[in-house]
Amino acid sequence: MRSRLSAPGVRQRFAHDLEAMFLVAGLQERFLPHTRRLRPVEVTKTLEQTTKIEMDLRLEAAALSELGENAADDPGFRVPKVDWERTGRDVVTMEWIDGTKMSDVEGLRAAGHDLNGLADTLIQSFLRHTLRDGFFHADMHQGNLFVDPQGMIVAVDFGIVGRLGKKERRFLAEILYGFITRDYRRVADVHFEAGYVPAHHNVASFAQAIRAIGEPIHGQPAETISMAKLLTLLFEVTQLFDMETRPELVMLQKTMVVVEGVARTLNPRFNMWKASEPVVGAWIRDNLGPKRIVSDVKEGLHAALRLAEAAPEIAAKTEKFSRDLTSMAENGLPFRRTDC
Ligand SMILES: Nc1ncnc2c1ncn2[C@@H]1O[C@H](COP(=O)(O)OP(=O)(O)O)[C@@H](O)[C@H]1O
Ligand SMILES: [Mg+2]
Incomplete structure (x- = not known):
């Protein structure tokens, strides 16, 4: 006792x-x-x-x-x-x-x-x-x-x-699924559907910002891809789009940083995506309907891993993006427009 x-x-x-x-x-x-x-x-x-x-x-x-x-x-x-x-x-x-x-x-x-x-x-x-x-x-x-x-x-x-309520759970699963399958528009839509991002913002611009987080991560070697870091970057971007702070999601993200850290001390080559796929995939199959079958997740993952092998140099860009983001968050600068 x-x-x-x-x-x-x-x-x-x-x-x-x-x-x-x-x-x-x-x-x-x-x-x-x-x-x-x-x-x-x-x-x-x-x-x-x-x-x-x-x-x-x-x-x-x-x-x-x-x-x-x-x-x-x-x-x-x-x-x-x-x-x-x-x-x-x-x-x-x-x-x-x-x-x-x-x-x-x-x-x-x-x-x-x-x-x-x-x-x-x-x-x-x-x-x-x-x-x-x-x-x-x-x-x-x-x-x-x-x-x-x-x-x-x-x-x-x-x-x-x-x-986490049903809505937040679904939100989380959709986000992870969206990043795994590189469906950034879907990730953006989820934010608007949940009412987390005010409707006056442009979904396509938001999807663009999310792509900027997702693509460099897909370029990284599998064992350096961090789900916790992804969520951290995501919340930083969502703040630029006036998303309300959701205390329960912040708590989740902070816990994920810790859990991932522990997993990496046990296995330095820990592959977060591969490890999480059975659980995230099963949840999606059971909860998000027959159209979104689990093999999609697997395909997305394989595509991500292939990409990782093909383009290691993208990894360097993530660091830079992360720095840009911090400075944007601190100085309130908007994203660089593509037409200037
Ligand atoms: N059920 C248990 N059996 C054996 N050791 C325990 C158990 N629960 C806690 N401990 C030990 O006591 C330590 C402190 O307890 P914990 O509940 O973590 O309190 P604290 O809030 O002080 O961290 C734990 O880190 C662990 O080493
Ligand atoms: Mg303790």
């Missing part, structure tokens, strides 16, 4: 800090209208919500139990069982996990675990929870992940979890 206790006095201290944050966020929205798009009050509410969960350990136990139920049949992934008898507001008790920490890569190797397999399982589990359940562990760093003697990944520390 493993129990965790709350720090004394932390509840009052946090309530006080939060009050101050709400005050500032409210003032900001009222007197600095241009910051409204960033939705400071909404972001503070999300923080309040997630921290409430972190401070009431019954809620942490509930998150653990919910994910445990969702993942009951997941291959290679599980979470400790909650001991509800010994769990309350200030203490959570769960099954003791006797395993090797994911931070101990040498230990994992010595125990004879398949590191490449673990990397794939980790990313697939994360995507499965995100797309299938809309409920994911949002603090998936090496210290919160064990591998048990049977080779199962066991996640602990459910203080931070994220949720």
Whole structure:
């Protein structure tokens, strides 16, 4: 058994800090209208919500139990069982996990675990929870992940979890699918259909901006293609088109950066697209109708890999584009027009 206790006095201290944050966020929205798009009050509410969960350990136990139920049949992934008898507001008790920490890569190797397999399982589990359940562990760093003697990944520390509604899940899957198949118009349409980008913007120009992110990525060697980086670039571009900040998507993107990082420590040649295809492809086949069959995803992937072999020099351009983008985001410059 493993129990965790709350720090004394932390509840009052946090309530006080939060009050101050709400005050500032409210003032900001009222007197600095241009910051409204960033939705400071909404972001503070999300923080309040997630921290409430972190401070009431019954809620942490509930998150653990919910994910445990969702993942009951997941291959290679599980979470400790909650001991509800010994769990309350200030203490959570769960099954003791006797395993090797994911931070101990040498230990994992010595125990004879398949590191490449673990990397794939980790990313697939994360995507499965995100797309299938809309409920994911949002603090998936090496210290919160064990591998048990049977080779199962066991996640602990459910203080931070994220949720995605049906609409956001679909949005995410469509985006990944669009990038994999290089259908940038589709990726752009999805943003407008979801109402994330204001309708006064031009879909074709937006698709053009998204192509500028997608094409260089398709030129990279497979193992350097990062899904997290793709989402990061995408959110930067969407901001230029006045897309509202979606706190749950930002949380997802930040978690993906971490999960991908862990996968790469296990397998330096980790191919994010290949690893994610079974989960993203299955979700699309099951949820987006018969027209969008999974072989499309595979074809897109193969095309991407062929492209990667043919044009390694495109990779260099990504770095430059990323830099341009940062400067655009900072200085508010528009995209270069093609006619000048
Ligand atoms: N169920 C468990 N079995 C064994 N060790 C655990 C378990 N849960 C947590 N731990 C260990 O305790 C450490 C701290 O617990 P954690 O829940 O991650 O709290 P924190 O919020 O302090 O990171 C973890 O990194 C892990 O090493
Ligand atoms: Mg922890």
